[in-house]
Amino acid sequence: MKVLVIGPGGREHAIVRSLLADPKVSEVHAAPGNAGISALVPTYAIDANDPDAVAALAVRLTVDLVVVGPEAPLAAGVSDAVRAAGIPVFGPDKAAAQLEASKAFAKEVMAEAGVPTAMARVAGTAEEAADALDTFGAPYVVKDDGLAAGKGVVVTNNRDEALAHAQSCFDAGGTVVIEEFLDGPEVSVFVLCDGSNTVALSPAQDFKRIFDNDEGPNTGGMGAYTPLEWAPEGLIQEVIDRVAQPTVNQMANRGTPFVGVLFVGLALTSRGTRVIEFNVRFGDPETQAVLARLKTPLGGLLMAAAKGDLDKVQPLRWSKDTAVAVVVAAENYPDTPRTGDRIRGLKKVDALDGVHVIHAGTKLDGEGKVVSAGGRVLAVVALGTDLVEARERAYDGVELVQLDGSQFRTDIGGKAARGQIRVTAPGTPAASKAKA
Structure with missing residues (x-):
């Protein structure tokens, strides 16, 4: 199987790494990629938001599957163009991508499907x-x-x-x-969809604010961890039964079947589970942590979703380890991030036991050196036997990264590691508003 991955960020780097570990995947290509991705697979400098350009590249490379990473190409109709060229795509078409492109549209679909939300x-x-x-x-x-x-x-x-x-x-x-404001801890669940069937991945929790203790402005995400030992038993089945499957059914009823990953952002409130938002792609940086634990080959899963065969997929297999991803961001992110600075220490990070670097906003300069090229520059991902060990390893790696003016949160997964997250069942005193 030959696969083309579309996108420039950390999510795409994590997807590429997982695809390369799939024995049935013979080739992986990426466009436009980044410095980390280009060290692994061939990359192509095209506009990822140009449907015709992506479709033409997929045809030229004779790939068997296209995986669209970010939301902007999906909203622009990249999946439509690739499907029109006769190539299977993991990623919703433009009409179905409105679940993320318009929050008002998503609320309308949730209401029709009876999905619990704010x-x-x-x-x-x-x-x-x-x-x-x-x-x-x-x-x-x-x-x-x-x-x-x-x-x-x-x-x-x-x-x-x-x-x-x-x-x-x-x-x-x-x-x-x-x-309305939703209390309680937040959870991210990725649900693979083939237009009819749904398969959920391991839940994760991310951290949107730029500073420790959830202070400062929102970002694209400053870190994540998985699994969630504190999550209620039966949460994933509840997400499938009350959220994902009803939504997929409703989208099919509308004539816009949803194929790809439905990213369900949840709040576990004192009044029950509520959907905060839908996204239509793998979340970043949750993907970096979730895929680090996935043992089931990714290429086969994504192809099954693209071809409508998720009902034939065996139960997913997961590592027993815990994964933590800590984002290293550029100076002045999320406003106007400083770029073009040399990044050092990456080989030392990769040499640590159970640790690897995922590139996001990086590129190669004229001398072939890795430099910063975006706000969230990279993520250090670590596996450990438990959350405490995984956090220690991740932060050991972060300390080795040398980037002038860089910033990172020091509390990714901290409260969960200390057992400070509580989910209160509906009808009991209000759930803790503490976030991990």
């Missing part, structure tokens, strides 16, 4: 936003309706800050979704 209103003016904020009260949750690379959400107790974020979205020609 109460919400769509606002297109400052007056509508103010009314919605006053209806739900603080903490205020304001989401850009469109794609925002994980950074379009503001959660604040400051009403003026909430209104200002809404106004910035209006000024850009968009709308916002304003929701």
